[in-house]
Amino acid sequence: MDPQLPSGTVTFLFADVEGSTRLVRELGEAAWAEALAAQRAVIQERSAASGGRVVDQEGDGTFVVFATAAEALRAAAEVQAVLAEQGTVRVRLGVHTGAPLLTEDGYVGLDVHRAARIAAAAHGGQVVFSSGTRSLVADAQLPAVVRDLGEHRLKDLAAAERLFQLGEGEFPPLRSLPSTNLPVPATAFVGRRRELRELVALLQAPDTRLVTLTGPGGTGKTRLALQAAAEVSDAYADGVWWVPLAPLREAASMLSSVAQMLGVVEEQARPLLDLLADRAAGCRMLLLLDNAEHLLPGIANELSALVTACPGVQLLVTSRERLQLGAEVSVPVPPLSRQDGERLFVDRARSVGVVLRRDEAASELCARLDELPLALELAAARTVVFTPAQLLERLGHRLDLLKGNRDADPRQLTLRATIDWSYELLSPEERRLFAALAVFSNGCSFDAAEAIAGADVDTLQSLLDKSLLRRRESDGGTRYWMLTTIAEYALEKLALLPDSDGLRRRHAQWYRDQALAVVGIPGPADPRSATLSEVERFRDDYDNARAALSWAWNANEDELAIELGTSLCRYWLGVGPYTDATAWLETALPKIDAISPHTKLQALEVGGLIAFFVLADGMLADDLWARAAVVAKELGLADHAAWTDHRRASVAWERGDIGAAIATLERLLVSYEQRGDRLGVAQTLHHLGEAQRDLGDYDAAERQLRAADVIFREHGAVNGLANNTHSLADLALDRGDYAGAIDLYRATLTEYAGEIEAGRLDAYCLAGIASALAATGRDAEAATLWGAVCNAEQAHGFRMLGSERRRYETHLARLEGNDSWIYGRTLDLREAADSLNTITAANARSTPTNTTS
Ligand SMILES: Nc1ncnc2c1ncn2[C@@H]1O[C@H](COP(=O)(O)OP(=O)(O)OP(=O)(O)O)[C@@H](O)[C@H]1O
Ligand SMILES: [Mg+2]
Known part of the structure; x- marks a missing residue:
């Protein structure tokens, strides 16, 4: 080891030649070797001038370490300046500060590879550095201006980090990880x-x-x-x-x-x-x-x-x-090579604070563990207590016992023995928690682990230290999870716990309550749709909810299973999976009469929504809501009775039986007014207005929609207001008031943004604007917008309601397939909406020709 290498917090600079393969070809081998040597000399010299020491040189990469971040940046700026003057090779420079361990083998730790990864994301001539480096250099010490390049994830898969560029040069976007949900591993990748x-x-x-x-x-x-x-x-x-x-x-x-x-x-x-x-x-x-x-x-x-x-x-x-x-x-996928296996073992031991030598015992232990990464990790986690020689003795003995079995895959036996051994070394309390955590599917939050499995911080930490449990950060906070092989083993232990049924029940109840709290049950108390933020907040927990549901059915916990499905309904309607929704409904229906009346009522109500929106089965929906209405009346719940009647009016409207729909709605209007339920009144007026409009009674429709508008505004009911404004816009379109229609569609677009329903409503509004434009002879703009809407339907996998789509197609079908429409298909809704800023209602007014027949 070079005794002059700095320790503690150090800054790495990594230099990498851009396009080296191309350069070899262009320059020829001899000239390339010369250029490479010259480039190295520049880096070495400029680094040394700032106090840097070259640690490693491999191929066309050079790795330098500095005691301070400011020195590293100064050297980087100078290297690029000199190389730019020489003009033969261009290097990418990455700079990163960290506190790696300095051992006989040199620097080790995650930070070591980071500078190389940052360099790999840069372009020739560019200097990119990490936020760690940035935070250690005072503005006055910066050798050049700094550009904030924003947050990036690199290909080492670490979490996103803010990166900066030294100097003002113009470069293409960083070659960082593009859009992805690849998880962030907690440890460095070894070998392979x-x-x-x-x-x-x-x-x-x-x-x-x-x-x-x-x-x-x-x-x-x-x-x-x-x-x-x-x-x-x-x-x-x-x-x-x-x-x-x-x-x-x-x-x-x-x-x-x-x-x-x-x-x-x-x-x-x-x-x-x-x-x-x-x-x-x-x-x-x-x-x-x-x-x-x-x-x-x-x-x-x-x-x-x-x-x-x-x-x-x-x-x-x-x-x-x-x-x-x-x-x-x-x-x-083979086991690791001998050398990488040992490295993994030593690396993991170091992460629990044990510095090991790669001696014979360690090497033999790794070989006995078949260089199998998971077995190596489990063994390394125990180096806090046992030396490699002791591990070899204890584990080796177990592995010998297994030798007789010739049928099984030896690596499988090795792993099984290692997990068994690791489990048996746990304290009774750790064993219990380990088994209990198997109840979770795809991990859990600390709160859930505490409430359901009785976890405490110390025991949880101990399982993490022993590599039996993992931790990862997600948008919703820290989650604890198990590798698949470990989870399978833990499940066997869970089945043996005396309280395993009680645990499963607590798990199911917890996720029922979680769903209730986050997404809620659709019904009279809460008639809106799921929002994107709710769905996102519940997404991490969905696997648990699904596992709970399947346990509840199997354990004949029908009431709990039905409650779970009821509380998941809004999530299902928002994002799916639809198959889970329909499977739940099918299993629940025959059992529904045997459960408590209140649960039954809610199950029938949401069952109707699944039948109507997912199965598109109006008959079934109507039947379920009719049954719900009976239960609601028995329980004396007037709001539920009104809600189900209201839904049934929608079924009638959808069937084309507008007369029946209007009759029900008018009756409802009276009862909502009597009960002082203003939002109920507004919803009813909204639906009445739509029904009257579709009957062609435009004046009555306008009165009702305007009346609904006033109440929605009073109550700040954004969702209702947006839908109602859109209905008014459709009314204007039907009446041939194209400028008015465009104003109203635009008002809807700005009133309500950013949620699941909003994305769909945007599509309806842009389709409406396109229709009004087409009707006033502005075919090119109309076709572009319509193309973007058709694209959005495909991209987001939804389709506008039949009756609405037909309204717009009357104006737009003739434009499909033309050049503007094809261009529109490449735009997303936001781009299309932006292009709208140039399409104003005033413009529409100036071209009054009505080209529709
Ligand atoms: N090359 C590697 N570098 C660092 N860690 C590794 C490497 N390969 C495997 N590991 C670690 O070993 C453990 C087991 O690996 P992994 O989960 O990829 O196995 P698997 O083959 O997918 O197992 P399963 O069949 O159970 O899903 C993990 O903790 C993983 O991070
Ligand atoms: Mg796997």
Whole structure:
């Protein structure tokens, strides 16, 4: 070790030559070697002048360390200035500050690779540095102006960090990780260079559609897949998406998980595969489907259908077994190499504070553990108490016992023995918590672990330290989770707990209450739709809710299962999965008479919503709401009775029986007024207005919609107001008042923004504006907007209600397929809405020609 290397907080500078392969070709080998040496000399000299020391030089990369951040930035600025003058090679420079450990082998820790990753994201001639470095340099010490490049995630998969550029130069966007949900691993990736290179090449080959990484539990399939996905992410303009399959129970749920990840909202009457195909049309994306084995063989057909339906989507699957598909290239993931296995072991020991030498005992232990990453991690977690020699003795003894079994995969036996051993070393309290945490599907928050599994901070931390539990940060806060292999083992232990049923019940009740608190039950007390923020807040917990539901049905806890479904309904209607909603309804209906009347009432009410909006079965919806009305009357709940009647009027309207709808609505209006339910009155007037409008009685319609408007405004009911303004706009359109219609559609667009329903309402409003423009001879603008709306329907997987769509198609169908429409199909709704700023109602007024027939 170089005794002059600085320790403590240090700053790394990493330099990497841009386009070296091209340069070798252009310059020829000899001239290239000369240019490379000259470049190195510049870096070395300029660094030394600022007090830096070269730590490593490999290929065309140079790695320098500085005692202070200001020195590193000064050297970086000078290196770029000198190289720019020489003009042969351009280097990318990355600078990062951290507190790595200084050992005999040099610097170790996550920060070491960070500067290289930052350099890799930069362009030739550019200096990019991390926020850690920025915070340590006073403004006066900066050698040049600094540009804030915003937050970026790099391909080391670490969390997003703010990056800065030194100097004013203009460069293309950083080569950082594009849009992705790849998780942030807590530890550094070790080795696997060859596997990574081969996998990257395979993914980049033009005809590769589906790659499966296979191997026993804990070999590192998931980790390798994540790293490879990050490395190739540049190639996928539409992102790289991680879809964990472990929480799923049925192969059929895979598509809805993918849909949820891609933000595709399910739609009645259209198969999910079609919606996904629409969403992915013309896109290039990589889906990482993680842990598919337990869904075999069913998952194979689903994946094969996905491959066929979405040509721009590549699949990277991890599975303990191959899928046996024609389109599949299966790649076995070997254990780590001897050297990398030891490195992983030593690295992990260091993360629990133990500095190990790579001696014979450590090396033999790693070999006995088959260089299996998970087994190495579990053993390393115990180095706090045992030396490698002691570990070898204890674990080795167990492994010897297993030798007799020749049928099983030896790596599987090794892992099983290691987990067993690790579990048996736990205290009784830790064992209990470990088993109890298996109740969760896809992790949990600390609050849930505490309330359901009785977790306390110390025991939880101890399981984390022993690598039996993991932690990750998500938007909703810290979550605790288990690797799949460990979770399977914990489930076996959970089944043996005396209180396992009680635990499952608490789990189900907790997620029922959670759903209630976050998304709420649709009904008279809360008639609105789920908002995007609610759905987002519940997304992390959905797997738990689904697992709870399936337990409750199996355990004949019907009331609880029905309550769970009722509290999930609004989430289902907002984002799906629709199949979960319909499966719940089907199972719940025959059991509904045996439960308490209040639960039954709510179940019938939300059952009607699922029947109407998901199954598009007006008859069933009407029947369920009729039954709900009876229960509501028995319970003396007038608001529920009115709510169900109101819903039934919508069914009548949808059926085309407008007369019946109006009769019910008028009756409701009287009762809402008598009860002083002003929002009920407003909703009824709104629906009455729509019904009158569709009968052609425009004046009556206008009176009612205006009256509704006043009340919605009084109550600040944004959702109702926006829908009502949109209905007024449709009325103006039907009347031929095109300028008025445009004003009203625009008012709707600005009144209400940012939530799930708003996205859809935007589409309706832009379609309305397009109709008014088409009716006044402004075909090109109309066609562009209509193209954007059709694109949004496909991209978000929804379709406007039939009657509404027909209203707009009257004006717009003739424009479909023309050039402006095709151009519009490339715009998203926001771009289309922006282009609207130039299309004003005043313009529409100036061209009064009515070209509709
Ligand atoms: N190359 C690596 N560098 C660093 N850590 C690794 C590496 N490979 C695996 N690990 C770690 O080893 C553990 C097991 O790896 P991983 O979860 O990828 O296994 P798996 O094959 O997907 O297992 P399963 O079949 O149970 O899903 C994880 O904690 C992972 O982070
Ligand atoms: Mg895995």
